[in-house]
Amino acid sequence: MGKSTCSDKNGLKKGPWTAEEDQILIDYILKHGHGRWRTLPKNAGLKRCGKSCRLRWTNYLRPDIKRGKFSPEEDEVIIQLHSVLGNKWSAIAARLPGRTDNEVKNYWNTNIKKKLLRMGIDPVTHTPRLDLLELSSLLSSSLYNSAPNPTGFTGSIGPMFNPNLLSIATAFMSAQNKNMEDSNPECIQVQNQQVESYQGNQFQNPVQICPTSSSSSTVMSHILQANSNYFSANYSANTLPNLWQLDGNVNNYSKSFFPMQNYAYRHESNQSIISSSADQNHTCLNENILSLNPFGSILSTPSSCSTPLNSSSNTYVNNNGAGSAAEDIERDSYCSNMLMFEVPNGRLNVNGCL
């Protein structure tokens, strides 16, 4: 509307407020009340624009501002409200006495968002990370697409796969990512990694992925074979597992798979469960994937994952109980752009072979 902004005002101070300016503003507002922000700085003798004064007051100087760390209870409220309201920070802050929208927003961006990502939850949709889940789905669908998927790829229950497959896929993705960084498309370099073959009732006889010369297709072959063994050893058509259930152990988040429609997750510190309904509009991705060539830029990037986490890229394949849950979560947390890859040596057939 052509309205003048703070930036238009020459001669007005910007940047951090001094204690002196704060005091002037406080004194003025206590005496005259707030409002009429445009004329306030002039009347108060401040070389600031009204907007800056208002923000300083509402976000910092207001006497009812609560300072200090957010409590676990506040965390929960924020997460829960965000799942319903989205980025309506003022609405969320209104439910948190003493907290400002700016503070809630900052806290979300710097803490909760990262925490959810580490837990494998999309912080925008509050659903499981589609990138990782769908990679796993893809892997398993490549394995079993010779027979109809009893649950349907787009159904409420996910495809059948080895509980470790997600981790394996993540490791593969990481290796692939590293490979790309090394500008060597033909050779995947997986350092110190193992894919355990599944035989009988347990993982055993680790299969060493060739650290320097193995092609990505070879890695995929190991992964898919491990999954195939696992599946055939554990499940028949009548005993299909429901992988979309939370097993109740907070340490198993990275190994469990959440229902896409309703799910629960726990606050890291106090174990209380927060439930939420998933956003329905994210199932569309599955339909797109089904029509695409496996592994060919199929993993659309969720809007929520615009930047990669600073993962250590210290990948792993199967820890099978070893290592901490935090490590699991950390290693499972990759952004979808890291999951875009190609299989350079061909495409998977029904058996997962190349």
Place this chain on the structure above:
DNA sequence: AAGGGTAGCAACCGCCTGTCA
């Protein structure tokens, strides 16, 4: 000890909406 990287957060920016003359 120094320098580079990173996280946290205050402050800014531009856009939008509501109100009023």
Place this chain on the structure above:
DNA sequence: ATGACAGGCGGTTGCTACCCT
């Protein structure tokens, strides 16, 4: 109906303290 203004909102920027090598 229209335009100006006030205030609110969400996204982004930039500073600073802290951490790591």
